[in-house]
Amino acid sequence: MAQKPTISRTFIMGLWEENPVFRLLLGMCPTLAVTAAVKPALTMGLCVIFVMICSNIVVSLMRNLLKPHLRILMFTLTIATFVTIADLFLKAFVPVMSETLGPYVPLIIVNCIIICRAEACASKNGLVISVVDAIGMGVGFTATICVLAAIREILSTGNIFDIPVMFKSFVPWAAMAMPVGAFITLGLMLGLVNIITKEKEKNKNSHSCSVEGSE
């Protein structure tokens, strides 16, 4: 029988074990497109958190009324509504960021992470677990793209949040601000995460072996 998800476990899953970018490889479009600088990456992350929390709440509340063949349509309708609201909010209150992100805010509608969480979690669980799942996944996604953006911004401009952080003779790598920089950084980060995960598993196995041996 499947174990009932706990609140803390659900939250932590999104941060590392089921991190949407590094473990599930979802939401690759914004991950590659808006990580040239930290500010737009952070804005995108916050938008995704808002949309995911709202859509998970709505999907969770109507999960018992959903007809199986209409569920994807309902998810898309729900997500599109909250993405439109997020897009309007940026245009009204953070117009500079709205221009920087351009079409990538409306494109959150087709972000696989949100539809995946609606299908995998919110349509099967209660309100609290769905909200916690949205926060965990959203924070995991935001933290990941911010780390990628920080690496790219530092290497492509020598600055972070417009504050110079590199030594004076540093020559900015323009390629890091371009798509090639996004692919290289993401690839290296994925490799690093895989190495860390394997090392952790190895340590876990050797620890359990030594415990068994001592017994």
Next chain:
Amino acid sequence: MLKVKHFIEQSWLLIVASFIFGLLVAVTYASWKPRIDQNEKDKLNNLMRFMITDANSFEIAVRDAEINTGKGKILKTNIYKALYTDGRTLGYAFVAVGSGFADKIKLVIATDIHCEKVFGFKVLASNETPGFGSKITEDFYTNQFKGAPATELIVSKTGDPEIIDDKIITISGATVSSEAVVKIFNTFIAQIKQKLEEQGLI
């Protein structure tokens, strides 16, 4: 009748949700629209003021001037009049649009009162390649337009960018974007001049 009943049974949630969500978006849009419009207006005014620094205010001189952007495509743009505190006209500004390397480039162009000299241009919107095409906003390129004649401009890969004439030196690594800006200038300037002449403003 049974078919209708079956249809409603299956889709009532979708229909109700569509109405509720539609209403939610409509209410949000209606409440934030004045702010969104104001932001757009402010941005345009700031860019125009940046080029015509002495201007106290801007008002529309020609509304919805029709510009032929080629291949029979007509684009409507407003021509703004820059006014000094005493009401004197200092120059004209307008929004010009054209295709860039990646996407459309939207410029704000300012000219003198006779539409003979360009005061400069500012990029209103562009998705040109960061680090390459995005350099159309940098001084090396934009300064070449300040004081340039408001006639057909020529693109050149070599030359002295310090000399202000009808020759615009392209940005190394961003030839397409550099040429696109000049093309937008050449498409718009002559027609804007004609519109101002038709209205008896110059």
